[in-house]
Amino acid sequence: METPLKYKRSRQRERILGVLKSTNSHPSADWLYHQLKKDMPRLSLGTVYRNLNTLIAQGFVQRLPIEDGIDRFEATIEPHYHLVCEQCGSVTDFSMPHPIGINVQAEKLSNFKIKRHRIDFYGLCSKCQQPSSKGGSS
Amino acid sequence: METPLKYKRSRQRERILGVLKSTNSHPSADWLYHQLKKDMPRLSLGTVYRNLNTLIAQGFVQRLPIEDGIDRFEATIEPHYHLVCEQCGSVTDFSMPHPIGINVQAEKLSNFKIKRHRIDFYGLCSKCQQPSSKGGSS
DNA sequence: CTGGGTGCAAAATCTTTGCAGATCC
DNA sequence: GGATCTGCAAAGATTTTGCACCCAG
Numbered sequence A, B: 001m002e003t004p005l006k007y008k009r010s011r012q013r014e015r016i017l018g019v020l021k022s023t024n025s026h027p028s029a030d031w032l033y034h035q036l037k038k039d040m041p042r043l044s045l046g047t048v049y050r051n052l053n054t055l056i057a058q059g060f061v062q063r064l065p066i067e068d069g070i071d072r073f074e075a076t077i078e079p080h081y082h083l084v085c086e087q088c089g090s091v092t093d094f095s096m097p098h099p100i101g102i103n104v105q106a107e108k109l110s111n112f113k114i115k116r117h118r119i120d121f122y123g124l125c126s127k128c129q130q131p132s133s134k135g136g137s138s
Numbered sequence C: 001c002t003g004g005g006t007g008c009a010a011a012a013t014c015t016t017t018g019c020a021g022a023t024c025c
Numbered sequence D: 001g002g003a004t005c006t007g008c009a010a011a012g013a014t015t016t017t018g019c020a021c022c023c024a025g
Helices: A011-023 A031-038 A045-058 A102-109 B012-021 B031-037 B045-058 B102-109
Strands: A061-064 A072-075 A083-085 A091-094 A112-122 B061-064 B072-075 B080-083 B091-094 B113-122
Touching: A011 A031, A011 A045, A031 A045, A045 A061, A045 A072, A072 A112, A072 B012, A102 A112, A102 B113, A112 B102, B012 B045, B012 B072, B031 B045, B045 B061, B102 B113
Parallel strands: A083 A112, B080 B113
Antiparallel strands: A061 A072, A083 A091, A112 B113, B061 B072, B080 B091
């Protein structure tokens, strides 16, 4: 994808960002496609992918590498972390204070110039903590 | 992939784990394949993928969701973090003390049962910090 | 008008699987 | 011998791209 000199507005891109902003989940490209297809029947999946990449290039959207092979996306600006449920796979935004000086500390201990970091917490969400289904191990 | 009742040893799997343990990089399946193919000319990529999944199921290997669409793997040893260079894409292991009580704090602030966390630092590696190639923006 | 954007479909990537034969225990 | 594993190749799944036309600025 070669970066264009300037971006034009497009209804599709605005709608994609709109859905991303309005949802709390972390949709896949395919989910966004089906979601928007209801309103825009001519929408194509390729367009969704192209616009997601554009939105990422513009900094409006982040790609989340969750451990399931499919890319997920979210519209996010402010830094936050993620809670990933190891049982049901749900991904939840999670705001907590940055560990104090973590970037600075990491920079001291490495030879990197640290710009940012990501933290993902893994565990069990409230639902999956319920002992409702006994013996549910994989 | 249906989990077998028990695992047998296989030369291929042992070699794959061996390479993963001996390397500091975080190879993709394809890289492992080409690497081992030198010694085992009949090795197939499918076998690499199958064994990687087996090793993950056994807990010997971890899949790393780095932000580039391709799965990377590493032999699981002790907890550590990762430094990702935003310019050259390299991924480096990085041992630093856990931010104190981070899991406990996260658990208090959420309704999750936190078991573990992952931290990835993003920035510039030592090489890419050198002003050797001026104007290298993407 | 001009360059970015869209739809559609083909292509490229990456990963998984079915099958027959080899291996391990 | 029986379950597991391998190679090979085909199939799946996900993401990118080429092209002709459309739309925003």
